[in-house]
Amino acid sequence: MNSAIFTDSTAIPTIHNDAKRTIKDSVFRNLFSQKEYLLQLYQALHPEDKNATKADLEYVTLQNIMINADYNDLGFLIGNRLMILAEAQSTWCVNIIVRCVMYLAQTWKDYFIRTKQSVYSTTALNFPEPELYVIYTGNEVIEKKVLRFSEEFFNGRQVAVEALVKVITESNKDDILSQYIVFAKIVDTQRKMYPGDSRRAVTEAIRICKDKNILKAYLEDREKEVVDIMVTLYSQEEAVEQYVISKQFESEIKSAVQSCRDFGKTVAESISYLMKRFDFSETRSQKEVEKYWNL
Known part of the structure; x- marks a missing residue:
């Protein structure tokens, strides 16, 4: 490196x-x-x-x-x-x-x-x-x-x-490090309150911090920059999370198709099983069975 x-x-x-x-x-x-x-x-x-x-x-x-x-x-x-x-x-x-x-x-x-x-x-x-x-x-x-x-x-x-x-x-001190730690915790709290709405969570966290005189001068001077930094990162994090979820879901579908095959179910029965288990349409279920049946 x-x-x-x-x-x-x-x-x-x-x-x-x-x-x-x-x-x-x-x-x-x-x-x-x-x-x-x-x-x-x-x-x-x-x-x-x-x-x-x-x-x-x-x-x-x-x-x-x-x-x-x-x-x-x-x-x-x-x-x-x-x-x-x-x-x-x-x-x-x-x-x-x-x-x-x-x-x-x-x-x-x-x-x-x-x-x-x-x-x-x-x-x-x-x-x-x-x-x-x-x-x-x-x-x-x-x-x-x-x-x-x-x-x-x-x-x-x-x-x-x-x-x-x-x-x-975190401590009861009012120094710059303690303020930063409090800021970080407030950000985390607001993210939980506004899942899926990163910009609102960030702007609300900044508002709370300014009202409580936490990093106030810095946030007033660089608010737009801070919002851009954090929203960009949250978008990256959410994209990674969705990717992981999608890969896990894909693995679950693959496992279901192969289990149907290994336990002697027909293709038609397997398609019906996927429709019930995953609430798929018949077309989506057929595509998934075709995709994983011979792997």
Whole structure:
């Protein structure tokens, strides 16, 4: 897999492979592509650092790692810190730790290339201290605030590689991360309230968030962009779901036809059976029997 590290003093580069975009990935990255909000994110994680400015922030985001599925990423440098944040959106799985480690390894590799350092040199490498975070926007209760690689995968035994990943979930704080998590949950709730009407669900979620002063400035400034991002993603998700359903249904029809054949039913009896079981027309049933009878 080809990966490229991006460093930019202004914004995260646009990824042109739309097939790899996901809703909250896009909103997450879109939100924090603005230095104003990225600084707020950093200050939420390090409130003790009162002197950080937008000029201190440098994006470090990989193009091809952790972009697919429900795991999304953001990487940036500030001082001697390398901050990597991965968003887990739906069902919780500790595999996110491995993804964070993979992301970190690739980021370090590209960092050494960019800074012209060699791992084969006799000079000790100079690289920023990593911090790994998972931003969880799903509904499961995650008890642990810090995940250890060795504990989750090797029963706490000492192994050659260790990694600590801090888990950020919804809280009573009013910082930018907490607001984003609340925003994501409100979006999910509205989707359930308006199934099949993505645009209404999104616009209603944005209205609620603005009324509650949740990401208000960002949503007022980029509302149309946010709606477009999310509606596009929902359309992709729904298309995938329909494809899966259609493939499952096709498999069920095939199985029914072959079961009729194997149990000695005639073609005519099989057509009649499909008409009753699937509420098909006679023409549709005949086509399905012809399609699968000799397979």
